Amino acid sequence: MYKGKVVIITGGSSGLGKALAQRFLAQHAAVALVARDGKKLAQVKTDLAGYLRAGQKLETFSCDVSDISACEQTLQEIAHQLGAPHILINSAGIIKEGYFDTLALSDFRQVMEINYFGVINFIRATLPYFNRQGGGRIVNIASLAGKFGSFGYAAYCGSKFALVGLTETLRLELTPRNIAVQLVCPGEFDTPMTQQLSTSRTDENRIISQTIPVLSLKQVTDEVFAGIAKGQYMTIPGRISRVLEWVNRVFPGLMRRTLDAKVKKIYAGPSL
Ligand SMILES: NC(=O)c1ccc[n+]([C@@H]2O[C@H](COP(=O)([O-])OP(=O)(O)OC[C@H]3O[C@@H](n4cnc5c(N)ncnc54)[C@H](OP(=O)(O)O)[C@@H]3O)[C@@H](O)[C@H]2O)c1
Structure with missing residues (x-):
């Protein structure tokens, strides 16, 4: 299905990016990992x-990806070595977890620079190639944390909400130019990012975020790869995550009351 296609995957050295690279290679694509x-x-x-x-x-x-000149240079190298890109998957990302007032201002800026501006930079570097060949596909890996707030994720949620808004707008602007735009919003799944997070996260974050079962990397990769192939605008891996996103959209008050009750229970409990 992807024979002759050039696929760029940012964040391709780990977790979801690496797992998607394997799928695209198995389907005969040429792959550039960043x-x-x-x-x-x-x-x-x-x-x-x-x-x-x-x-x-x-x-x-x-x-x-937070350095626009480096992104432009990288695109030139990719086009030279593999040919002009057809698909761009923005998976590069970082997480900083902690109480709002204990996170450093530099944490907020770094998360935004990579998770939001990093995506903008890579898309801006790639668009001239898509425009020249009359189309392309952009897949932005956001998060359920871009759909509703989560304890300890003040920096991360901000960056992913911004990415969701960017993606919605790009879909409107780029679809008429034959550039498909797709959004992926997973809940928590098992990768080096979450393994590292688990050694340092606040108890409140651990208890609340793990109300939703942590998905395997394989399940998330299967669903994301299938969603890309179907041209589906939004992919939310895992049934429980999809239900939560729906509840939040349709009954936001219920979602807020449920989250409030969880936080209240944690603070009322004997110990965390
Ligand atoms: N795992 C989860 O539970 C989860 C849930 C929802 C959404 N997501 C999102 O899914 C995406 C992939 O996450 P993952 O769990 O696969 O993470 P991961 O295993 O930590 O991989 C992150 C990748 O991003 C790269 N990266 C980070 N900062 C970068 C930068 N400034 N420039 C270029 N590359 C950079 C890393 O390589 P270097 O460090 O070498 O640059 C690595 O290849 C992220 O956007 C994350 O926010 C993850």
Whole structure:
């Protein structure tokens, strides 16, 4: 299905980005992986080498998505080595968790620079290529944290709400130019990001966010890959996550009361 297509995946050295890379390689795409840490990228290239068929390309590019010049330079290198891109998946992201007043202002800025401006930078760098070839596809990996607030995620939710708003607008603006725009809003799933988070998160965040079962990386990747292939605008992996998103949209008051009750119970409890 993806033979002859060039797929760029930011955040491709870990978690969802790496797992999606494997799926696209198995479907004959040429894949460009983007992340900062060159060592991790080299390891992923080795890990995924087994999926390559004769002549199929997998290349890695060390780039910080929060640096627009680096993104433009990376796009030039990708186009030179693999050809003009057809699909851009923005999966690069970071999380900072903590009480609003204990997070540093620099945490808020860093999360925004990567999770929001990083996506803008990569899309701006990619659009000239899509415009030249008359179309393309953009997939933005946001989060359920871009749909409703969550304890401890003041910085992260802000960045993902902004990304959801950006994606809604891009869909309107770019669809007439034959550029499909897709949004992915997962709840929590098992990756290095959440493994690291679990060593430091506040008890309130752990109790509230894990009311929804933590999904496996495989389930999320299966559903996201299928959603991309179907051209579905929004993919929310996991039935419980989909129900929660629906409740929040249709009965926002009920959602607020449920979350308030959870927080109240935590503070009333004997210990966290
Ligand atoms: N895991 C979850 O529970 C969950 C839930 C909802 C949404 N999401 C979203 O899903 C996406 C993927 O998350 P994940 O769990 O797969 O995370 P992950 O395993 O930590 O992977 C994050 C990837 O992003 C790259 N990255 C981070 N900052 C970057 C930057 N400035 N420039 C370029 N690359 C950068 C990382 O590589 P380097 O550090 O080497 O740059 C890594 O490849 C993120 O956008 C995340 O917010 C995750």
